[in-house]
Amino acid sequence: MKKNRFVRRCLAFFLVAVLPSGIIISCKEKNEDIVKRKTITEVIIENERFSILEDIMIHAGMNDALRTGELTFFAPDNSAFGRANIFSSSVITSLPADSARKLINSHIIGKERIDYSSLKEGKKKTIRGNEVSLTKTDSVFAVNRADIILPDISAANGVIHIIDSLIVR
Template sequence: MKKLGTVLMLTVIIIASSFTIKPTSVHETKVDADIVDLAISQDFLTTLVAAVKAGDLVDVLKGDGPFTVFAPTNDAFAKLPEGTVESLLKPENKAKLVKILTYHVVPGKVMSSDLKNGQMAKTVEGSSVKVTLKDGKAMINNATVTAADIEADNGVVHVIDTVIMPPM
């Protein structure tokens, strides 16, 4: 029985590692997965995954793209006022959730080297986000990019430390 448990655990680790981020250089990472599967494979993006599922955006983000996604971490969602995430995940708030999530997506593949200080990037939601480059860091509105250029099969993900909100 103990041997079976060990074999099962090793199998889970092998399967999980097939989606784990694999560095290809200091700044770039490439994974053999689409944006959704990439997010699913990362423990620090579980809230984002739940929100994408609640907003029925899985099929869109599994599409051909390319997409650039500014992906807020679980800690970023935790910064929101208490009860916000739970409220947004309710079916009656789906339109607001989709508006927020699509504000985190820019059409096309925008690598960090493409970003310019003061640049405005139009999001899928329709509004624009502002790029600020300062002291070697990139910011999207008030969110700092903590990991950049994580390439997926259908675009690129930049991890951010704050949920950015569209004009409401």
């Protein structure tokens, strides 16, 4: 009889103390288990709406540049390129990579993340070094007359605002 009580006590101890603590320890979240937010580069690559911009970005060698830093990217989608009579990325990728880089850099405000609710009328300097003019008509902001048609696409390293035409300057 004494053996049975001992076995039962050990089994009860195991069920009450060891098993729950094993479950708790094994359920801890690891860094590699956490889903990380996508960078600006990844958002552009994964969205068909940016297929022309993706090709230009790759040609310019800016994949890594758009993965780091805090950026505000006024990104033209395929229809914005169409308004400029650019229906294929080959029009721009046939130019030197430096020209493509200048085009993309004229759409980026670096070192700051500006959400749509934080936009203010005025001038901002792009990575390229030129100034863009932010204006507001009714409730719509425009960047050098390019309306923001889809604001606040959040990325790990900044924010993307889709615009309806290219920023020319």
